[in-house]
Amino acid sequence: MPIAASPAPRRALVVVNPTAGTLRSGVLEQVLRLCRQHLQDVAVHRTTHRGSAAEAVRAALAPATAAGAGAVPDLVVAVGGDGTVHEVVRALAAADAKGAPGAGRSRAGAALAIVPAGTGNSGYRMLWAEQPWHQSLRATVTGDPARARLRRVDLGRLEETGGPVLLGACSGLIAQGLIAARSVAAAGREKYARALPDAAASFTPYPGRVTVDGQLLHEGATVLANVGGGRHRGGQYLVLPRSELDDGLLDVCVVGDEVAPAEVADLARAGLLHTRAGVVHGRGRRIRVERTDGLPLLFEHDGELQPLGFTSMTVGVLPGALAIWGAPREEETRVDTQGAVPLGGVAAP
Numbered sequence: 001m002p003i004a005a006s007p008a009p010r011r012a013l014v015v016v017n018p019t020a021g022t023l024r025s026g027v028l029e030q031v032l033r034l035c036r037q038h039l040q041d042v043a044v045h046r047t048t049h050r051g052s053a054a055e056a057v058r059a060a061l062a063p064a065t066a067a068g069a070g071a072v073p074d075l076v077v078a079v080g081g082d083g084t085v086h087e088v089v090r091a092l093a094a095a096d097a098k099g100a101p102g103a104g105r106s107r108a109g110a111a112l113a114i115v116p117a118g119t120g121n122s123g124y125r126m127l128w129a130e131q132p133w134h135q136s137l138r139a140t141v142t143g144d145p146a147r148a149r150l151r152r153v154d155l156g157r158l159e160e161t162g163g164p165v166l167l168g169a170c171s172g173l174i175a176q177g178l179i180a181a182r183s184v185a186a187a188g189r190e191k192y193a194r195a196l197p198d199a200a201a202s203f204t205p206y207p208g209r210v211t212v213d214g215q216l217l218h219e220g221a222t223v224l225a226n227v228g229g230g231r232h233r234g235g236q237y238l239v240l241p242r243s244e245l246d247d248g249l250l251d252v253c254v255v256g257d258e259v260a261p262a263e264v265a266d267l268a269r270a271g272l273l274h275t276r277a278g279v280v281h282g283r284g285r286r287i288r289v290e291r292t293d294g295l296p297l298l299f300e301h302d303g304e305l306q307p308l309g310f311t312s313m314t315v316g317v318l319p320g321a322l323a324i325w326g327a328p329r330e331e332e333t334r335v336d337t338q339g340a341v342p343l344g345g346v347a348a349p
């Protein structure tokens, strides 16, 4: 849902992860130049450790800072990968929940813009498709209504940890792929493209159950169950072809063992996963993914592996919880440039 007026931002906090996988030299300077050209006030924070992005956003939006009025950002530009974006989202969502003065143009103040510099960049892609970042950032900082729109999108809340879910949460194979990616020496989408077959080669489907608003969707051997969020995972795998970011509902795709783990990557990259027997889709407000043999469930959300202490992942929707800049027409973000998804999206069964 676009926010009616999409007011142009005035004060930005730019949070950059200097260690992000595909950050090219000169990008931060270009980001700062664009922001300073068009905004009243621009602060920059270079992250120094995991958690540093969230700390910087929390500090910038803290009531003490806000008391000094003018300095509170109404835009947070995250320059990095999906992990950095996730940290910023966590801090914005927490500020929003507390009603901090700088909190949301989510509810009250700061909105997110993304400059992609990571491995998958799924967050950027679901808002801007393949548009070059300097075009989208220029449109955002100038508040150009023909090219950028301030949108309020849904988040999920992972009940086991309380963490906010933006891109999606996935059990099984995609989580295993994150482990395999640690030993792949490549950057960008190539890293996951190489890691997923490695993960699939040794992956055994687990006994699972998935319920949507208390109704059983799937029970049996499970390759993965992805809840979102975004349509793509890893920036290239189409798992939720009909997911809307702002419909107040969560989509889920479950892949049963009728599909061999080794087939999943190619099918999802071609946008054909949903055509296979054993793949089911659901939509609802609360989605519970369980492992039924008592062993821990391997799952991730937003590209971060979750601790192995849970036998379930349960995601409830937080409708419209995040204000974020994206392309003005939702159709633009539905185009899969690899040709698999027609404009308007494919019809899931």
Ligand SMILES: Nc1ncnc2c1ncn2[C@@H]1O[C@H](COP(=O)(O)OP(=O)(O)OP(=O)(O)O)[C@@H](O)[C@H]1O
Binding pocket: 017, 018, 019, 020, 021, 022, 047, 048, 049, 050, 051, 052, 079, 080, 081, 082, 083, 084, 085, 087, 117, 118, 119, 120, 121, 303
């Ligand atoms: N300066 C830093 N040093 C070490 N880790 C950092 C730093 N800044 C951020 N991090 C952490 O590194 C992780 C990965 O960062 P980020 O997502 O920006 O890049 P990436 O790994 O290249 O991309 P992706 O998340 O798409 O795989 C995040 O969890 C983030 O919290």
